[in-house]
Structures are given as C-alpha cells and as structure tokens.
Amino acid sequence: MNPLNRSTHPAPALPERVLQFGTGVLLRGLPDFFIQKANEQGLFNGSVVVVKSTGGATDDFSAQDGLYTLVTRGIQRGEAVDESGVISVISRVISAQENWQDVLQAARNPQLQIVISNTTEVGIQYVEESIFQHPPKSYPAKLTAFLYERFKNFGGSKHKGMVVIPTELITDNGLKLRDIVERLAKHNELGKLFMKWLKFHVRFCNSLVDRIVPGAPDEAIRHELEEKLGYQDNLMIVAEPYRLWAIEGDERVQEMLSFAGADEGVIVEEDITFYRERKLRILNGSHTLSAPLGYLLGNVTVQDNSDHPLMSRFIEEAVLQEIVPTIPGLPDDPSAVRTFAEEVLDRFRNPYIEHFLLNITLQETSKMRARNLPTFQRFIDQTGQLPQRMTLGFAAYLLFMKAVRVEDGVFMGEATTEKGVITYPIRDDYADYFFKLWQQTTPTDEASVRQFVATVCGDTTLWEADLSQWAGFTEAVADHLHNLLSLGVEATLERQMVTA
CATH class of the missing domain: 3.40.50.720 (NAD(P)-binding Rossmann-like Domain)
Incomplete structure (x- = not known):
C-alpha cells in the first residue's frame, strides 16, 4: 500500500x-x-x-x-x-x-x-x-x-x-x-x-x-x-x-x-466571554456533576453514562432544566445556549470516543467549586428552589470522595456496583481533608452523616462561600447522601428520577 x-x-x-x-x-x-x-x-x-x-x-x-x-x-x-x-x-x-x-x-x-x-x-x-x-x-x-x-x-x-x-x-x-x-x-x-x-x-x-x-x-x-x-x-x-x-x-x-x-x-x-461561560457551565459543569455518580453506578466512560437509561435522563434533565436556564443568551440569538446544550448531549453519545469518567474526576473539588457552584447560586436566585438533580450530583461527589485507605500515598475509594466491588484513586488536592472527615463519620448513622454534610457545606475555606446559607441545601444533600449509603446508588438515582 x-x-x-x-x-x-x-x-x-x-x-x-x-x-x-x-x-x-x-x-x-x-x-x-x-x-x-x-x-x-x-x-x-x-x-x-x-x-x-x-x-x-x-x-x-x-x-x-x-x-x-x-x-x-x-x-x-x-x-x-x-x-x-x-x-x-x-x-x-x-x-x-x-x-x-x-x-x-x-x-x-x-x-x-x-x-x-x-x-x-x-x-x-x-x-x-x-x-x-x-x-x-x-x-x-x-x-x-x-x-x-x-x-x-x-x-x-x-x-x-x-x-x-x-x-x-x-x-x-x-x-x-x-x-x-x-x-x-x-x-x-x-x-x-x-x-x-x-x-x-x-x-x-x-x-x-x-x-x-x-x-x-x-x-x-x-x-x-x-x-x-x-x-x-x-x-x-x-x-x-x-x-x-x-x-x-x-x-x-x-x-x-x-x-x-x-x-x-x-x-x-470582540468579547468571547459568552462562549467561554457556556462551555464551562454546560459541557465542563455537567461532566463534573455526573462523573462521580456515573462511576459509582459502575459506568466507565461518558458513553456508558449516555447508554444507561437513568443516568442519561439525569444528565439531560440536569443540563436542559437546571443549567441552561441560568446562562444568559445572546441578544441576537436567544437559542444559542440550548442549541449548544443539545450539541453537548450529542457529543456525550459519541460511540467513537472513549472519555473515561475517572479522568474527569481529577481535581473534582476545585472543578465543582469553579464550574457548578455559580450555577447552583443562579438557579436558587432565579427560582427560589434547589436544582434537585444537581443536588444529587453534589451528594454523589461527597460519596466519591470517601477514601477507605491510602496506598503508596494515593487515597483509594471503594464502591459496590452491579459489576462487583471496585476500587479507584481519588486524585484531588482535598483528598486528605475528606479522608479525615469521613474517618470521623459513621456511614450507617444518619445523624453522623448529616453532621458530615453540615461541616462540608459550612466550610467557607473550601468553597469560598457558605453553602449552608442556601435554604434547604444541607438537608437535601444529607438526605441524598444517606440514601446513597443505605439504599445504594442506583436505587437513589431511580427514586430521584421518579420524583423529579
């Protein structure tokens, strides 16, 4: 040839x-x-x-x-x-x-x-x-x-x-x-x-x-x-x-x-702020929001998330109903935000690209703070309510950050999925912070879990804001986290999608 x-x-x-x-x-x-x-x-x-x-x-x-x-x-x-x-x-x-x-x-x-x-x-x-x-x-x-x-x-x-x-x-x-x-x-x-x-x-x-x-x-x-x-x-x-x-x-x-x-x-x-903001909130933000939840379900790639009926619906509704409404459109093209969001969902379904969820979770805490907290705030300011799917995503992130041991200086998490028990590295600058907090928490004790969530949400050094000031947020996150721990990830996701 x-x-x-x-x-x-x-x-x-x-x-x-x-x-x-x-x-x-x-x-x-x-x-x-x-x-x-x-x-x-x-x-x-x-x-x-x-x-x-x-x-x-x-x-x-x-x-x-x-x-x-x-x-x-x-x-x-x-x-x-x-x-x-x-x-x-x-x-x-x-x-x-x-x-x-x-x-x-x-x-x-x-x-x-x-x-x-x-x-x-x-x-x-x-x-x-x-x-x-x-x-x-x-x-x-x-x-x-x-x-x-x-x-x-x-x-x-x-x-x-x-x-x-x-x-x-x-x-x-x-x-x-x-x-x-x-x-x-x-x-x-x-x-x-x-x-x-x-x-x-x-x-x-x-x-x-x-x-x-x-x-x-x-x-x-x-x-x-x-x-x-x-x-x-x-x-x-x-x-x-x-x-x-x-x-x-x-x-x-x-x-x-x-x-x-x-x-x-x-x-x-002359100003490309709109395009940068749109990408950060929709593409990057939805990745950060969904990767821990999808991985704890047993999914490995972004396409796996798109192929999973519950997870696919979770991502689509979080993007279109909770993220998109918080992004101002272009005066001459009001549909530009939703059009981009629909293109993003198509990109997630691409069968030719292996985009690993575990790679997306690198520095998950910093990404959550930069990409998603502003969206939470805007949604709350606009509606007076919590974005329910994003709140579940935040709770899943807290569970993902639960290390069970340290191997050669690497914090390791553990999850039980349909494929069996999996272990994974937590590559995050705040891994030690969460490891110590989880060690002080009894996962089977609902009150202990609620105290853990209250501590994390109220940590202004971690978030550069006091998340406990968002009405009902700490309680909702604690409810989700308790369910994730006691009922399992898929059952909690199914419950959320039924009530959403």
Missing part, C-alpha cells in the same frame, strides 16, 4: 501565512482543519509552517510531505457522522532544537501574518531567560525571539505586525502570553521601539477551543481505515464532528483571519 504523500495526493503550493508552534492533534484537528476548509473555498490561500519544540524528529511529516488524514466520527444533530479528508495545509515542520535558524528565517517572510500555538497550559509561563539562545527554552521566549527578528528585519514596520492566537486552555490566554512576552522583552533589553511595535502592531488574541481530538486511532482501526482509503497514513487522527474556535478580535483581526468565513465553528468577536 502506497504511503500518503504529495505524489499520490497532489496539493497546491501556497505561501506560508501561518506559523504554528506545536504538532499536537488539537492544532491539526481544529485550526489546521479550518485553514484547509478556507483554502478549498478560496478564502485564505495560505499554508502553515510548523515549529516542533519538543524533540527533534520530524520524519513522519517529511515522509508524508506534511499530509495527514482527519477522520471525523460521531453524532451531530442526532445523525451519525463518519467522514475523512486529507489535510494539506502544512508546508513543512521545523525542529526548533536542530534548525532554529530556519524559524528565525521564517520571521523574515513578509507574507506571514498569524502565529498560533498549543504548548499545553504549562507552556504559557514566564521563564527568565535569554531569547538569544539557539533555541530559547520556553515557548514565550521562542515567540519573543521570533517577533524581535521580524521587527529588526522590517524596520519596525506597522504593516508587518502579526496576530498571535494561543489555544492553550487557560482563561485570557492571549493577555497572559502578551504579558510574558513584554516581560521577556524588558529582561532582554530589546528597546523601547520594539516594545512600542509589540504594543501597537502585534495583536495577542484570547481564544477558546472546543473539539475532542483523541488523536491516532488504535492500530486495528487505522489499518481498517487505510484499507478503505487506499493508502498508508502514520499521521492519521480522529476528531468528533463538533468544533469551535472562538477568537477575541476587532475588525483588523477579522480581516487578517480570512479563514474564519469558511466554517461556522470559527467565531471572531
């Missing part, structure tokens, strides 16, 4: 207009996909030069001339999606370790306009270092060196400024990256003129990405797909149908990002 390359799949040679830091699957499955689509529609007509910062090997990309297959599989608007296409936007991949001069040479390209990155959340951190190393160690230092080279080469021309769009999953990623670059410029004494050019002619945009891109399919599925496609592809990746890239920018940014017009999944607006 012939390998995928430009001899078997010719692609037009387009000018390099985008510099991409990172070869990861998210960038290849989202921004590069959008650029590919825009090129096919004649809206962008540019290619992407990629900088590989970690390690030196670029052999797979060289062997395939930068081509790779993006397989899109999942559920969209209730219909199954199974598509594939060749992405041809990558012109070349440069190893920062081995060919740093080539990166600096790219800075001298007058047609280059955009920088995108995904170096993980750890990548956007200030490291005090010289940008004149070959290469600098941190991503922000590499970017600063690149921008300084461009500034010098074009004499600080305002027409050779750039748009920089980090996609790392941190709030205000663009503003944080700009701050680090400015600090590095000062540390390296790059001069006032460069600082002025940075300020006025390099636009750092906050952005939000939302697409699950698991990456390479397992070997058996890859071979099956290769037989169907008729070529070998060592860079093949799989993604879900849903896609969103929200970018904060003005009219100048919109003009430079002409690829945005190719797909409704790219949004360029």
Whole structure:
C-alpha cells in the first residue's frame, strides 16, 4: 500500500501565512482543519509552517510531505457522522532544537501574518531567560525571539505586525502570553521601539477551543481505515464532528483571519466571554456533576453514562432544566445556549470516543467549586428552589470522595456496583481533608452523616462561600447522601428520577 504523500495526493503550493508552534492533534484537528476548509473555498490561500519544540524528529511529516488524514466520527444533530479528508495545509515542520535558524528565517517572510500555538497550559509561563539562545527554552521566549527578528528585519514596520492566537486552555490566554512576552522583552533589553511595535502592531488574541481530538486511532482501526482509503497514513487522527474556535478580535483581526468565513465553528468577536461561560457551565459543569455518580453506578466512560437509561435522563434533565436556564443568551440569538446544550448531549453519545469518567474526576473539588457552584447560586436566585438533580450530583461527589485507605500515598475509594466491588484513586488536592472527615463519620448513622454534610457545606475555606446559607441545601444533600449509603446508588438515582 502506497504511503500518503504529495505524489499520490497532489496539493497546491501556497505561501506560508501561518506559523504554528506545536504538532499536537488539537492544532491539526481544529485550526489546521479550518485553514484547509478556507483554502478549498478560496478564502485564505495560505499554508502553515510548523515549529516542533519538543524533540527533534520530524520524519513522519517529511515522509508524508506534511499530509495527514482527519477522520471525523460521531453524532451531530442526532445523525451519525463518519467522514475523512486529507489535510494539506502544512508546508513543512521545523525542529526548533536542530534548525532554529530556519524559524528565525521564517520571521523574515513578509507574507506571514498569524502565529498560533498549543504548548499545553504549562507552556504559557514566564521563564527568565535569554531569547538569544539557539533555541530559547520556553515557548514565550521562542515567540519573543521570533517577533524581535521580524521587527529588526522590517524596520519596525506597522504593516508587518502579526496576530498571535494561543489555544492553550487557560482563561485570557492571549493577555497572559502578551504579558510574558513584554516581560521577556524588558529582561532582554530589546528597546523601547520594539516594545512600542509589540504594543501597537502585534495583536495577542484570547481564544477558546472546543473539539475532542483523541488523536491516532488504535492500530486495528487505522489499518481498517487505510484499507478503505487506499493508502498508508502514520499521521492519521480522529476528531468528533463538533468544533469551535472562538477568537477575541476587532475588525483588523477579522480581516487578517480570512479563514474564519469558511466554517461556522470559527467565531471572531470582540468579547468571547459568552462562549467561554457556556462551555464551562454546560459541557465542563455537567461532566463534573455526573462523573462521580456515573462511576459509582459502575459506568466507565461518558458513553456508558449516555447508554444507561437513568443516568442519561439525569444528565439531560440536569443540563436542559437546571443549567441552561441560568446562562444568559445572546441578544441576537436567544437559542444559542440550548442549541449548544443539545450539541453537548450529542457529543456525550459519541460511540467513537472513549472519555473515561475517572479522568474527569481529577481535581473534582476545585472543578465543582469553579464550574457548578455559580450555577447552583443562579438557579436558587432565579427560582427560589434547589436544582434537585444537581443536588444529587453534589451528594454523589461527597460519596466519591470517601477514601477507605491510602496506598503508596494515593487515597483509594471503594464502591459496590452491579459489576462487583471496585476500587479507584481519588486524585484531588482535598483528598486528605475528606479522608479525615469521613474517618470521623459513621456511614450507617444518619445523624453522623448529616453532621458530615453540615461541616462540608459550612466550610467557607473550601468553597469560598457558605453553602449552608442556601435554604434547604444541607438537608437535601444529607438526605441524598444517606440514601446513597443505605439504599445504594442506583436505587437513589431511580427514586430521584421518579420524583423529579
């Protein structure tokens, strides 16, 4: 079987207009996909030069001339999606370790306009270092060196400024990256003129990405797909149908990002707070709310939750009846919140993605505080009532945090499911806190359980609020927790769904 390359799949040679830091699957499955689509529609007509910062090997990309297959599989608007296409936007991949001069040479390209990155959340951190190393160690230092080279080469021309769009999953990623670059410029004494050019002619945009891109399919599925496609592809990746890239920018940014017009999944607006809030409350919040309950039922993945009749209904009703009403819509699109929620429920049902519930429970306490407590508060303020399904989800989280022992420094929980007794790690900064509280609690004593709940809900250090002030909340959580302990998880969930 012939390998995928430009001899078997010719692609037009387009000018390099985008510099991409990172070869990861998210960038290849989202921004590069959008650029590919825009090129096919004649809206962008540019290619992407990629900088590989970690390690030196670029052999797979060289062997395939930068081509790779993006397989899109999942559920969209209730219909199954199974598509594939060749992405041809990558012109070349440069190893920062081995060919740093080539990166600096790219800075001298007058047609280059955009920088995108995904170096993980750890990548956007200030490291005090010289940008004149070959290469600098941190991503922000590499970017600063690149921008300084461009500034010098074009004499600080305002027409050779750039748009920089980090996609790392941190709030205000663009503003944080700009701050680090400015600090590095000062540390390296790059001069006032460069600082002025940075300020006025390099636009750092906050952005939000939302697409699950698991990456390479397992070997058996890859071979099956290769037989169907008729070529070998060592860079093949799989993604879900849903896609969103929200970018904060003005009219100048919109003009430079002409690829945005190719797909409704790219949004360029001056304020993307709505999209970030919508994702945090609905997608992330429902994950955090449902993962402990589903896992204690014996489910392993998000799809298992969707396949479980009671759990599926619990999630759908919590999302549509308790979370969605607390999120203000867009003035010109009042249905945007519910539409997104329905898309999220479709994404949960995707049979091609293994999203493990145990992974979702990582740092569950902090996630519960950030993602769901504001929703509780808004629902109570709006209705004067408690969100009943979310309250059960909170009680299940408290049970999930019940460690029975410590193994090699890891707190271990235990649950009895239809599949038998399971043990699981509690990977949470507050695991010790809950371990000590549960040790002081008698699970079979209802009064002891109620005292445990009262202590947790009233801990303002833990929640940055006093949850016991929500009328009836402590009592309702205690009722649920007592039922979970005495009746079992499935019986408690069934009772809740009958009375809901």
